[in-house]
Amino acid sequence: MKPLLPVGEIAKGVLAGDRRSVAKAITIIENNASKAQELIASIYPHTGKAHIIGITGPPGSGKSTLIGKIIREYRRKGKTVGVIAVDPTSPFTGGAFLGDRIRMQELSTDQGVFIRSMATRNYLGGIARATKGAVKVLDAAGKDTVIVETVGAGQSEVEIIKIGQTIVVVCAPGLGDEIQAIKAGIMEIGDIFVVNKADREDANKAVMDIQAMLQLNNKEKKWRPTVLKTTALTGEGVSQLIEKIEEHKLFLEQELERNTSRGKAESELAEAIKEKVANSIIEELKSEGKFEEFLQKILEKKMDPASVAEKLLNEKFRKQVQKCQN
Ligand SMILES: Nc1nc2c(ncn2[C@@H]2O[C@H](COP(=O)(O)OP(=O)(O)O)[C@@H](O)[C@H]2O)c(=O)[nH]1
Numbered sequence: 001m002k003p004l005l006p007v008g009e010i011a012k013g014v015l016a017g018d019r020r021s022v023a024k025a026i027t028i029i030e031n032n033a034s035k036a037q038e039l040i041a042s043i044y045p046h047t048g049k050a051h052i053i054g055i056t057g058p059p060g061s062g063k064s065t066l067i068g069k070i071i072r073e074y075r076r077k078g079k080t081v082g083v084i085a086v087d088p089t090s091p092f093t094g095g096a097f098l099g100d101r102i103r104m105q106e107l108s109t110d111q112g113v114f115i116r117s118m119a120t121r122n123y124l125g126g127i128a129r130a131t132k133g134a135v136k137v138l139d140a141a142g143k144d145t146v147i148v149e150t151v152g153a154g155q156s157e158v159e160i161i162k163i164g165q166t167i168v169v170v171c172a173p174g175l176g177d178e179i180q181a182i183k184a185g186i187m188e189i190g191d192i193f194v195v196n197k198a199d200r201e202d203a204n205k206a207v208m209d210i211q212a213m214l215q216l217n218n219k220e221k222k223w224r225p226t227v228l229k230t231t232a233l234t235g236e237g238v239s240q241l242i243e244k245i246e247e248h249k250l251f252l253e254q255e256l257e258r259n260t261s262r263g264k265a266e267s268e269l270a271e272a273i274k275e276k277v278a279n280s281i282i283e284e285l286k287s288e289g290k291f292e293e294f295l296q297k298i299l300e301k302k303m304d305p306a307s308v309a310e311k312l313l314n315e316k317f318r319k320q321v322q323k324c325q326n
């Protein structure tokens with residue numbers, strides 16, 4: 001066996017975007033909790049640049065096929081893509097991925113694409129945590145977009161998919177269980193709903209079913225989820241899906257900006273209030289002669305400024321409370 005590289009070396013490789021280091025880093029995250037922590041700590045400052053897309057839905061709805069097409073579309077736009085598939089039913093390593101092996105090879109030799117499937121076994125700290133770590137690795141490695149694929153069922157999947165900043169729920173007509181998948185808490189967190197296999201005739205009915213459910217769920221939301229149709233096999237509808245994803249990304253960026261300007265305004269207002277209140281209290285103390293009286297005590301070193309301030313304020317507020325009670 002080859003000697004193992006120290007974590008620091010692997011982290012350096014990840015930051016340089018080296019594929020093999022990325023693969024090793026994810027293996028560390030899967031297998032070694034203490035090393036994983038060290039690794040995450042060293043790459044963490046370089047994360048936060050990628051847009052993370054969560055793609056969920058029932059098995060067989062065509063998520064992996066669709067992701068193959070999404071990757072191609074992003075590559076055409078010159079963007080790099082990382083994929084973490086948490087899906088035991090159709091692992092990316094299997095033949096099902098992308099429909100055929102030729103296209104899979106095409107993608108696996110592309111340096112701008114990194115695909116990794118993670119089994120849903122018992123990871124230390126949980127699968128959601130391991131997935132989060134793997135996403136950070138791809139983010140730090142410079143991938144513009146990171147996609148997480150997961151089967152939409154059960155609470156742990158909901159946990160995983162929340163890693164995504166934009167959440168895409170993929171259903172297919174005639175699967176029967178699309179509504180169940182949506183019921184599992186995913187309806188509330190989906191940003192974009194996709195009815196894949198639009199080549200099937202009952203696709204429009206599925207679109208209407210989802211739209212009806214969305215209407216029931218119509219809590220005051222700033223982002224209105226939409227329903228799109230795709231045919232992953234041919235790629236039809238995929239560019240519209242990418243457009244919607246980009247629109248949601250822009251929405252998130254604008255929300256963030258609004259929130260930070262709100263935060264700034266909030267602290268400015270608090271500062272302004274503090275200044276006004278302090279000034280008016282000082283003025284009052286001066287007019288009462290208290291300020292001068294206690295200033296003298298400080299000059300004579302009988303009291304320190306902090307104790308004086310406390311005493312003055314205590315007296316002042318006791319008086320006010322008494323005023324109120326009368
Ligand atoms: N008719 C049709 N079949 C599709 C379409 N997209 C995927 N499939 C097929 O559906 C099956 C499941 O696809 P897969 O991508 O593995 O689904 P996943 O389990 O959601 O990842 C495969 O046999 C695909 O070839 C589509 O748009 N139309």
Ligand SMILES: [Mg+2]
Pocket residue numbers: 063064065087089090091149
């Ligand atoms: Mg799949």
